[in-house]
Amino acid sequence: MVVFVCLGCGLIFLWFILRFGLAFGLWLCLDYVDVVLLFHLFDYGFVAGILVSVALGILFPVILAGFDVLPLAAAALFSHATLVLLKCENLNFELWARSGLIYTSLHNGNCRHSSGAQKLPRPGRGGFQAHGLTEEEARVRAIAEIVNSMVELSRKNQTVDLNAIKSAACRKYGLARAPKLVEMIAALPESDRESLLPKLRAKPVRTASGIAVVAVMSKPHRCPHIATTGNICAYCPGGPDSDFEYSTQSYTGYEPTSMRAIRARYNPYVQARSRIDQLKRLGHSVDKVEFILMGGTFMSLPADYRDYFFRNLHDALSGHTSANVEEAVAYSEHSAVKCIGMTIETRPDYCLGPHLRQMLSYGCTRLEIGVQSTYEDVARDTNRGHTVAAVADCFCLAKDAGFKVVAHMMPDLPNVGVERDLESFKEFFESPLFRADGLKIYPTLVIRGTGLMSFGKLAGTNNFSYLLCRYRNYPPEQLVDIVARILAMVPPWTRVYRVQRDIPMPLVTSGVEKGNLRELALARMDDLGLKCRDVRTREAGIQDIHHKIKPEEVELVRRDYTANEGWETFLSYEDTHQDILVGLLRLRKCGRNTTCPELMGKCSIVRELHVYGTAVPVHGRDADKLQHQGYGTLLMEEAERIAGREHRSTKIAVISGVGTRHYYRKLGYELEGPYMVKSLV
Structure with a gap:
């Protein structure tokens, strides 16, 4: 009797489990259908989405209730309501974004704030439908008219006003979005390409120095001095252990170069090839290319990865698939696209004799070395991991090997102040221990996840924590004034490559508030009666673009x-x-x-x-x-x-x-x- 009772209870329990399992599986399937239908039907209109939402909200719980599993029916109703709310919230965000209050670009990862919506060309009467055309056909005709107008004006030696020509074509065909420069460049006839290309070339300053600079990035890796100091520099964002997980050390992953590298999965060949093709489509000459290798201390990576990286960079120019670096360099030497130089970012402690010899074998000609400050106490307090004396030794070794040396310097570091900042740069330019060939000025930024933002996570003395507690950036106007005075000190043999980091402003908690710091500093120099005489400011190509003047008596x-x-x-x-x-x-x-x-x-x-x-x-x-x-x-x-x-x-x-x-x-x-x-x- 006991056996039959146990057997009956077991069968009842098994039936309950099977019914619940079938109902649970059906719930998962219905939930998936719910997601697909709901999110796609909303795209056909808000009313259609609401009607289907109500129907699904009634149908799915009823089906599940038929299995007498009321908890699952309630769960289906709850999940459906959640999906509807999420989709409506998404629609609200899209409407808000399109209103012009905020525009989020998924292509470049930046957030650009503006006071109003982008002004579009006024559509012509009836739009492209009135011409019996699709939007794509209207775009093709508009591009053809723009190019023909430019050719006609150019042959008559008349002024070519590209914006006026584009606006007229867009109004005629009712185009809400103007044709891209790439599309117009591709449509230029070969006979007039040379004369019209400068008028269409995007950002001509990119090749104003006579070369096309191609920045590439190595895979994310930890900074080598973590092993000796226990942590990275206090101001450094990025890296595998940071809030920006898929970024390289000292980068956030939202810089243009970082995003190109992420899209290419940090493949050096894809990075180089795609960037060269992009510059070519934008109207730039890519016969002479200079690579800049970014992404932390490259020479701390394993030798086989370094060889792989440079082999692929050279192969990207020659089109050859090489077995080793020596073969890649040999083919690159005869390539139609010439590699005129390579730059590596490194630290003073990874710029010693053996490192220099290896970099020479890769074809490297210039080094970018992180100095940041000429004060030993600042280097120590910010957990730099090397001494200032090591910087001077590194400069000497690098120059004796023939390398051009570019230093990274950071004004506005903790425990410095205005007077010490200016004295630091004065020493940098005048002392024979430094006197680098180039300079990148990177004012200190406070970014989430860094030691300056969350000092409690840093290993260090109580004095260091106290130092960071009381750290405040310079006010914006004061920073502009300091950078202006620094630029006035630059000797005529030094080139200032950059005046601020290429980090999107929304990621910056405090620090530089404007993206045109160099322009503001130069304007401030004019107010003070000062002049910047660095190499870049005086270059013939830059002078031609900015001031329309050319050299006469050379x-x-x-x-x-x-x-x-x-x-x-x-x-x-x-x-x-x-x-x-x-x-x-x-x-x-x-x-x-x-x-x-x-x-x-x-x-x-x-x-x-x-x-x-x-x-x-x-x-x-x-x-x-x-x-x-x-x-x-x-x-x-x-x-x-x-x-x-x-x-x-x-x-x-x-x-x-x-x-x-x-x-x-x-x-x-x-x-x-x-x-x-x-x-x-």
Whole structure:
């Protein structure tokens, strides 16, 4: 009897489990159908979405109630109501976004605030439907009319007002969105392409220095000094352990370069190839490319990954699939797209002799080194992980190996103040221990997840925590004034590459509040009667774009100075009356501490040769442009004269980009190791 009772209870329990399981599975299926139908039908209209929502809200619980599983019926009703609320909230956000109060770009990850909606061209009478066209057909016709109008005006030597032509075409065909520059550039006829391309080229300043800069990023990895100091720098965002998980160290993942890298899954070949193609579509010359490798301390990564990365960068130019770095460099040397230089971001403790030799083998010609401050106490308090003395030693080694050196400096760090900030930059420009060739000024930003934002997570002394507790950024106007005074100190042989980080403003808790800090600082310099004479400000291409002036009376100018235990000579061709720089050459008498066997003995080295102006293809020539007019050859001849007669050198070497070696061969140089070398005896 007991057996039958147990068997009956077991069957009842099994039936209950099976019924509940079937009902639960049906609930999951219905919930999935609910999600799909609800979210898609709302796209066909709000009324249709509401009607279907009510029908599904009644149907699904009734079906489940038929299984006598009331809790699941209630759960289905609750989940359905939640989905409706979420979808309505999404619709509300979209309506709010389209109203112009806030525009969120999913393509570039930035949030841009504006006071009103974007003003669109007024549609023509009847729009494109009145012409019997689809929107795509109307767009094609509008592009054709725009290009034809530009060609006609150009051939008549009349002024081409691109905005007026675009607006007229958009009104005629009722287009709410104007055609893109890429579409118009693609439609240009070959016969008029050369004359019209400058009027359509997007952001012409990108190739105003004569080269196309392509920034790429290595995969996310931890900063190496975590192992010795226990944490990253107090101001550093990004990295695998940060709030921005999929970003590299010191980047948030929302910078343009970071987002391109993420889209490419940090594949170097895809990053390089896609960016070069993008610049080409935007109307830029990509015959001469300079790579900038960003993303933390690259030389701390494993050797096999470093080889893989540079092999793919060179292969992206040549189109060849190489087995190793040496093969990739050999093919890149003969590529149609020339690699004129490579830049690596690194730290002073990863810029020693062995590191320099490896970077030379990759084709690297310039280093960006994080200095941040010339004060030992500031480096210690911000958990920098190296000394200022290490910076001076690193500069000396790098310059003796021929590298151009660009320093990153940060005003507004904790426990500094205005006077110490200005004294720090004065020492940086005047002391022979520093005197870098280039500079990036990065005012301190407080970003979520950093030590400056959440000091409690940092390992350190109580004094350090107290220091961060009382940290406050400079007021915006004061920061502009400080940057203006810093720019006034810059010597004429130093190039200021950047004046602020490329981090979207919505991610910044405090610090720089405007995205045009350089422009504001230059305006402040005008108010103070100061002048910025750095290389970038005086470049011929930049002067042509910003002020529409060109050099007229060009002459050779020589400046000598000592830096990092070496004799530096800065040669340049300039229009001294208008203060326009045409080309430059950096010559150094190698010191006794050089670690490169090719440079030992009586040797001088050319660390940089650059002729400015809009980029001209390698085998091309344009009488209206400065490149390929002989300035580079004249600078090399003067450098050889100084090296032989004044330095008493027996040979001269050039740290050359892989793609420029053919140029130096024409001048009598031969490849010796990573350098192009010529005997002077």
